Amino acid sequence: MTSSSRPSSSGPATVDPFVPLRRDGLSPVPDLAVLRAHEPVRKVEFPFGIGAWIVSDYEHAKAVLGDAAAFSNDFGNLTGAVHGAVSAEQNPGGLGMADPPQHTRLRKLLTPEFTARRLKRLAPHIGEIVDDLLGEMESAGSPADLVRHFAMPLPSLVICELLGVPYPEREAFRKLSGARFDIFGGAGTGLSAIGESLQYMRGLVEAQRRDPGDGLLGRLIRTHGDELDDDELAGLADGVLIGGHETTASMLALGAVALLENPGAATIVRDGDAAAVHDAVEELLRYLSVVQVAFPRFARSDVDIDGQHIEAGDLVLCSLSGANHDAALGDSVDGLNVTRAPTPHLAFGYGIHRCVGSELARMELRIAFPALLRRFPRLRLDAAPADISFHEYSVVFGVDDLPVAW
Ligand code: HEM
DSSP states (O other): OOGGGSOSSOOOSSOOTTGGGOEETTEEOHHHHHHHHHOSEEEEEEGGGEEEEEEOSHHHHHHHHTOTTTEEOOTHHHHOOOTTOOOTTTOTTGGGGOOTTHHHHHHHHHGGGGSHHHHHHHHHHHHHHHHHHHHHHHHHOSSEEHIIIIITHHHHHHHHHHHTOOGGGHHHHHHHHHHHHHHHHTSOOOTHHHHHHHHHHHHHHHHHHHSOOSSHHHHHHHHHTTTOOHHHHHHHHHHHHHHHHHHHHHHHHHHHHHHHHOHHHHHHHHHOOHHHHHHHHHHHHHHHOSBOBOSOEEESSOEEETTEEEOTTOEEEEBHHHHHTSGGGOTTTTSOOTTSOOOOOOTTOOGGGSOTTHHHHHHHHHHHHHHHHHHOTTOEESSOGGGSOBOSSOSBOOBSOOEEEO
16 A cells, blocks of 8 residues: 555554454454554654554565665674674574675575576475375374474475485484474574574585485585585585474474465365466465564665664564555455465565575475375364464564374
């Protein structure tokens, strides 16, 4: 909604700064729609006096994310580190919290690993991993926890395949990414998992230096081994794990909730052709917007957006769930309609930091959902909606566990 077509009354007097992270079941809370309608670019105050701008509509979120010249992603803006000189430990977001030219250089190395041709190589492996996990879940018997049996291990094992983690190490990797997941999921396994994960990645890099395999790390070492030190390679691998694990796991679990709550949508995904599944996955990505807020942006200089004056250094948070539920994307976008023609949603962000793994994630989801529903045609949620353990206040919206029965 542009400023000219907005309701004339001014916005709410006070705004809960956490409103982009709150949900009502699977949907964003109604307060987010109120904010978007009245003040899509709004100054808020977090605890400890930290001010920030929340951008909650499609037009302005896309404009901010697409303007890397006006907005910096450098995490050093928050930690006070020297611009651009941030180590992997100080910068938990990897690529997502780096600016050009550092970002451009690292991103250029990763992009070729995610082309359609490279990903095609992974498709049959993803199908096998999905079938194996569903087989294990079936053997464990009904009821089962879909997060533990399916949503969590699937993206972890796909990342193993992508990076080139040797088979005997996959169980250890699965545990490690599970611990890493818990930091963000709130179960609180401890920050040591970050250090452990980076240490593991360094070991993997050293082994691949000695004997470069067929995966992403081996290929990077063969083609760019002289330009990259071990810490940079470990940081890239860890960034892929952070970027690709919890996000995809949440999409799988919450997507299952959405489908099981909408039997008509589940039938379309179970029995539909590739085009129907394609559109359904795009709609689930938009509707669920599991990454609720994009990486923080910092204004490089004073800038006016939607009549608001943002000062140099101000923190700007783009609400992706707000943008993706904006009427600018179509009719009835508050609800799920898996037959909707795909929208140009922002579930993967926009601009130079747009998700590098988006095609891999889509491929996993397009394989996983139909396979799950075909294997268990009578699958149902084994908990009342009010008893589902949705995360509260986490940047990546998700669930701790998901009881299902068949
Ligand atoms: C459904 C699953 C996924 C969702 C919803 C998702 C969403 C996002 C979003 C919103 C961003 C940030 C955009 C921004 O702030 O402008 C991002 C960045 C990123 N994602 Fe994903 N992602 C998913 C899966 C993956 C996978 C599978 C990988 C890799 C295996 C991955 C790797 C990354 C990386 C490395 C970045 C940083 C890119 C950059 O800053 O240049 N993501 N993702």
